[in-house]
Amino acid sequence: MIDPSNPIFVHSDVGRGLLVAKRKGVTIESKNICSSLFHFLSQFVENDLSKIIFPAFNYDYGKTRIYKPHVDPVQVGALPEWVRTNCGYSRSYVPFYSVLSESIAKLNSTQVINPFGKDSVFGQLVSNDATIILLGTGLSSLTFIHHIEEMIGKPCYRYDKSFSGKIVSTHDGSYKCEFIMHVRPLGTHLDYDWQRLEEDLISEKILLSDEDSQDLKFLKARRLIEYWGNQITTDPLYLLDAKSRKYFEIKTSSGSRRVELEEFEEDINEY
Numbered sequence: 001m002i003d004p005s006n007p008i009f010v011h012s013d014v015g016r017g018l019l020v021a022k023r024k025g026v027t028i029e030s031k032n033i034c035s036s037l038f039h040f041l042s043q044f045v046e047n048d049l050s051k052i053i054f055p056a057f058n059y060d061y062g063k064t065r066i067y068k069p070h071v072d073p074v075q076v077g078a079l080p081e082w083v084r085t086n087c088g089y090s091r092s093y094v095p096f097y098s099v100l101s102e103s104i105a106k107l108n109s110t111q112v113i114n115p116f117g118k119d120s121v122f123g124q125l126v127s128n129d130a131t132i133i134l135l136g137t138g139l140s141s142l143t144f145i146h147h148i149e150e151m152i153g154k155p156c157y158r159y160d161k162s163f164s165g166k167i168v169s170t171h172d173g174s175y176k177c178e179f180i181m182h183v184r185p186l187g188t189h190l191d192y193d194w195q196r197l198e199e200d201l202i203s204e205k206i207l208l209s210d211e212d213s214q215d216l217k218f219l220k221a222r223r224l225i226e227y228w229g230n231q232i233t234t235d236p237l238y239l240l241d242a243k244s245r246k247y248f249e250i251k252t253s254s255g256s257r258r259v260e261l262e263e264f265e266e267d268i269n270e271y
Contacts, residue, residue, distance in 0.1 A: 002218060004046045007103070007130040009053045009121075009144075009221070012037070012079045016136025020213045034082035041135070050103035053121065053130075054080035054089070055143065061095035061179070065165030069093055074100075079135075092121060093167050095179050097143065112178045114150070122147030125221040132224075134217040139198045139207070145239065148225050150182065152232045156258045157190060157240065157248040158182040186265040190248075193241040201227075 002008065018033055021040045028036045045051040058072040069091040074081040080100055083089055089100040097115040116122060122144050125132070132144060149155040163179040184190045201207035206223050210216035231238040236255030237245050251259055 002044045002131045002133075003129070004044065004048070004051075007051045007053055007125065007128050008041070008044055008133050009055075009099075009125055009130055010041055010079075010133045010135055011055065011137045011141040011143075012077050012133075013136035014078045016215050017079070018136075020136055020210070020216045023213045024210075024216075034079050035086075037079055037135070038083065038087070041133070044131075044133070049087075050101075052101070053125075054083050054100040056080050056084060056091050056098045056100045057096060057143070058098065059096055061165060062163065065163065066168055067093075067095040067098075067165065067177075068168045068170075069098060070170040071168075093169065093172075094120070095163070095165065095167070095177070096181070097121075112180060115179070115181050116147045116150040118151065120147065122221075123151075126225055130221045132219045132221055134219075136215050138194065139201075139217075140192070140194045142219075144221065144224070145192065145228075146182070148228050148232070149239070151225065152229045154258065155182060156236050156252040156255050157244070158184060159259050159261045159264075161261060185259055185263070188247065188264070190244050191241050192239045192244075197239065 014033060014037065017037050018028065021028060021037055024040070026036060026040045041052060042049060055076050056074045057076045058067075059075060060072065061067045074084050083100050084091065087100075089102055091100055092098045094113055094115055099121045114120065124130075125144065132142070134141060149158070154160070159182065160180055161183045164176070165179065166174055166176050168174045198207060201219070201224075204227060206219060206227055208218045210218075228239070236252070237248060240248065248259075249255075
């Protein structure tokens with residue numbers, strides 16, 4: 001399922017991930033579960049730690065407009081937070097959607113940062129034919145979906161928004177940044193039809209489960225962007241659940257126009 005010569009990007013839940021590891025016969029250190037899971041994952045890349053990438057997302061920048069990569073805690077799981085504080089990994093200088101890695105550079109910009117663009121970590125997952133691993137988590141953890149939306153012409157049901165702020169680095173000092181990403185329209189229901197999407201991916205043999213545990217799943221980034229890209233090109237609202245689709249069919253004229261920030265907000269920050 002995994003080519004050990006290519007990177008892996010890991011979304012994780014420690015509790016369910018622990019059960020996965022036990023089913024795989026992994027010896028768990030009761031006093032350091034995260035360490036055990038980390039070494040379990042390293043087996044997929046033949047212990048080449050430079051090929052393991054973890055999300056290190058922190059959403060406080062939306063309010064503070066300050067991102068401190070060496071200080072801000074990871075808000076998307078105990079395992080990547082343990083990696084941040086124990087493994088000496090570098091953290092990308094990208095507000096909101098930073099990652100931890102030994103091999104990927106800072107991915108920083110002193111000008112304009114687009115977390116979902118071609119040059120983002122998600123773009124690098126595609127160019128390096130990486131495998132996305134869901135360890136104890138569901139498909140709804142898949143932030144990569146926003147990269148696909150961006151690369152297939154930007155989603156008609158989201159608009160771009162700018163977040164000016166600064167990055168405060170222990171090593172590189174403080175500098176201003178302009179962060180732009182597509183966001184959920186303020187005050188609307190917008191969600192993806194995760195169950196249908198998962199069923200489609202299983203049917204297409206894109207989402208694969210480990211033979212010993214359904215809580216360990218694998219997706220190839222390149223194969224996923226190809227498949228979902230084709231679906232979105234045919235139907236711009238393909239990813240959405242029924243309630244979202246009904247609303248945005250009207251707001252976007254069935255996907256033929258893109259919503260605009262001014263339709264939903266003035267100066268309120270939403271992401």
